[in-house]
Amino acid sequence: MNHDAYPDNYIRGILNSVKSIAMVGASPQNVRPSYFAFKYLAQRGYDMIPVNPGHVGKDLLGKPFVASLSDIGRPIDMIDIFRNSSHIMPVVEEALTLDPLPKVIWMQLGARDDAAAMKAESVGIKVVMNRCPKIEYGRLSSEISWMGVNSRTLSSKRAPAPTQGMRLSLNRMSVGGGDTAASDRAAKNKAEQS
Amino acid sequence: MSDRLPGFSTLAVHAGAQPDPTTGARATPIYQTTSFVFNDADHAASLFGLQAFGNIYTRIGNPTNAVLEERVAALEGGTAALAVASGHAAQVVVLQQLLQPGDEFIAARKLYGGSINQFTHAFKSFGWNVVWADPDDIASFERAVTPRTKAIFIESIANPAGSITDIEAISTVARKAGVPLIVDNTLASPYLIRPIDHGADIVVHSLTKFLGGHGNSLGGIIVDAGTFDWSTGGKYPMLSEPRPEYHGIRLQETFGNFAFAIACRVLGLRDLGPALSPFNAFMILTGIETLPLRMQKHCDNAKAVAEFLAGHPAVASVSYAGLASDKYNQLARKYAPKGAGAVFTFSLKGGYDAGVNLVSKLQLFSHLANVGDTRSLVIHPASTTHSQLDDAAKVKSGAGPDVVRLSIGIEDKEDLIADLEQALSA
Ligand SMILES: Cc1ncc(COP(=O)(O)O)c(C=O)c1O
Numbered sequence: 001m002n003h004d005a006y007p008d009n010y011i012r013g014i015l016n017s018v019k020s021i022a023m024v025g026a027s028p029q030n031v032r033p034s035y036f037a038f039k040y041l042a043q044r045g046y047d048m049i050p051v052n053p054g055h056v057g058k059d060l061l062g063k064p065f066v067a068s069l070s071d072i073g074r075p076i077d078m079i080d081i082f083r084n085s086s087h088i089m090p091v092v093e094e095a096l097t098l099d100p101l102p103k104v105i106w107m108q109l110g111a112r113d114d115a116a117a118m119k120a121e122s123v124g125i126k127v128v129m130n131r132c133p134k135i136e137y138g139r140l141s142s143e144i145s146w147m148g149v150n151s152r153t154l155s156s157k158r159a160p161a162p163t164q165g166m167r168l169s170l171n172r173m174s175v176g177g178g179d180t181a182a183s184d185r186a187a188k189n190k191a192e193q194s
Numbered sequence: 195m196s197d198r199l200p201g202f203s204t205l206a207v208h209a210g211a212q213p214d215p216t217t218g219a220r221a222t223p224i225y226q227t228t229s230f231v232f233n234d235a236d237h238a239a240s241l242f243g244l245q246a247f248g249n250i251y252t253r254i255g256n257p258t259n260a261v262l263e264e265r266v267a268a269l270e271g272g273t274a275a276l277a278v279a280s281g282h283a284a285q286v287v288v289l290q291q292l293l294q295p296g297d298e299f300i301a302a303r304k305l306y307g308g309s310i311n312q313f314t315h316a317f318k319s320f321g322w323n324v325v326w327a328d329p330d331d332i333a334s335f336e337r338a339v340t341p342r343t344k345a346i347f348i349e350s351i352a353n354p355a356g357s358i359t360d361i362e363a364i365s366t367v368a369r370k371a372g373v374p375l376i377v378d379n380t381l382a383s384p385y386l387i388r389p390i391d392h393g394a395d396i397v398v399h400s401l402t403k404f405l406g407g408h409g410n411s412l413g414g415i416i417v418d419a420g421t422f423d424w425s426t427g428g429k430y431p432m433l434s435e436p437r438p439e440y441h442g443i444r445l446q447e448t449f450g451n452f453a454f455a456i457a458c459r460v461l462g463l464r465d466l467g468p469a470l471s472p473f474n475a476f477m478i479l480t481g482i483e484t485l486p487l488r489m490q491k492h493c494d495n496a497k498a499v500a501e502f503l504a505g506h507p508a509v510a511s512v513s514y515a516g517l518a519s520d521k522y523n524q525l526a527r528k529y530a531p532k533g534a535g536a537v538f539t540f541s542l543k544g545g546y547d548a549g550v551n552l553v554s555k556l557q558l559f560s561h562l563a564n565v566g567d568t569r570s571l572v573i574h575p576a577s578t579t580h581s582q583l584d585d586a587a588k589v590k591s592g593a594g595p596d597v598v599r600l601s602i603g604i605e606d607k608e609d610l611i612a613d614l615e616q617a618l619s620a
Pocket residue numbers: 280281282283306308309349353378380381399400401402403412413414564565
């Protein structure tokens with residue numbers, strides 16, 4: 001997979017197929033991006049599991065925190081890692097010990113570890129880096145258009161009026177895919193510099 | 195669902211708009227409402243906390259305006275956009291995110307006269323200090339960079355003389371200085387030039403001109419290219435630092451490559467207040483659907499009129515980058531191959547008096563202070579748009595006393611030429 005620019009169908013396929021998502025680094029603080037994403041994905045019908053050893057015994061929007069991936073005790077489709085790039089590898093290594101393996105490992109906006117990605121991909125796990133699943137879901141459904149964001153999708157179909165707790169169709173026509181050409185280029189330059 | 199890039203005209207008609215989910219209305223409805231009901235207290239809190247996508251109050255966002263925002267973002271190749279009440283409002287909102295009192299920004303000397311005034315006087319009172327540079331001398335931008343420089347501002351095609359700016363060269367200076375390049379793309383529109391493709395980090399427009407295109411609605415827009423890294427060195431605290439307005443959210447961390455557009459919305463528009471009326475957004479959206487058709491005709495007509503004027507005995511000189519002999523023709527071929535725009539100036543051998551006489555004799559051209567209308571327009575900048583500049587500054591910005599500015603409309607070019615012909619010989 002070219003991690004500088006993802007085709008929309010790749011992201012769409014992931015968000016359309018996964019049901020359970022373990023979020024590593026989920027924060028109970030309601031101004032943290034992980035809290036935003038956790039809440040949004042739960043509202044859109046995903047089975048969300050907060051993973052954070054610092055908060056075991058508490059819950060996040062009604063879901064009990066677990067200390068680590070191995071404590072979940074049931075198969076999970078996707079691991080969404082809300083940690084800095086430098087903390088990705090150990091999480092991926094732990095994920096690779098799970099049985100069954102997760103289908104997807106997703107690294108949050110700003111997080112990228114190409115070596116960890118290669119490791120996961122070598123055993124057939126799909127990897128997404130430096131993206132936010134909330135933003136991608138909002139973009140492919142065009143819900144994010146309320147914020148003036150370029151969803152880079154088009155549709156001449158009448159969508160149902162979105163309500164809370166409803167899954168939205170992600171199957172609009174894509175415009176080019178990936179991010180915009182200019183922002184992809186900038187992200188790539190940044191990755192190469194660091 | 196293949197990832198296929200639709201053409202510009204398809205985006206001009208479709209981007210951002212889909213049938214209304216509630217009624218099936220195919221044209222974008224005018225959501226003429228101040229506010230939007232919440233589902234429940236949690237939904238309200240999520241919206242106010244920026245956790246959910248949705249509408250609260252039209253000063254922060256409106257569904258009609260959102261269609262306009264996504265459309266222009268798509269046409270410019272940006273990640274997101276924010277529509278505001280006017281082009282000038284767009285400039286204030288952009289710089290409010292970038293500058294603290296005492297900071298500087300570098301601006302090209304060749305700008306719309308109103309922008310020169312705004313930067314020189316209004317912004318000075320905010321403590322935002324403009325430093326002028328000459329777009330024909332790229333080194334003058336480099337020399338103007340100081341540790342307090344926070345941005346560089348240029349026009350792609352500059353008002354009034356239609357000169358073309360070397361966006362790539364100036365973007366190199368901006369990148370080296372570690373500051374974003376802001377391009378006012380009003381006179382080109384994304385049909386002629388897409389500044390983001392040439393290194394712009396932020397694009398602003400007066401939608402009042404070619405994008406709306408019919409001289410009926412004021413508007414402005416800010417497009418985020420998604421290219422600038424706001425996190426370095428605490429230089430842009432509105433984006434990189436926890437915001438007290440939002441209980442400590444860091445916008446870049448939360449919104450990634452469209453954080454600048456969000457900052458403009460939730461820190462700029464929300465608090466400064468220059469919201470665009472949804473009715474104006476609707477009018478401008480309707481205009482944008484025909485932008486590619488209109489813009490090509492504007493340019494084709496402008497070239498024909500410029501050629502006519504260049505051959506007329508009463509005309510001293512024509513400044514139109516689309517003419518092969520023009521100083522900016524090379525840059526026009528590079529940046530605007532489809533046409534060099536439709537706003538340009540010429541000067542009359544008879545000087546100031548001949549200019550005033552011409553304006554009064556024209557029958558089809560309207561004498562008014564606007565550009566980018568379907569109708570052809572004429573003005574004498576020295577006595578109007580640029581009147582507050584001193585004589586030296588007038589000449590430097592291309593608005594000397596003998597200069598007349600035209601904005602060529604989409605009428606039949608033969609009629610425009612005939613009108614100029616009769617007025618020049620009268
Ligand atoms: C190049 C340019 N930028 C900005 C503006 C300001 O736009 P508005 O009048 O919509 O505030 C104008 C208006 O003439 C303009 O020509």
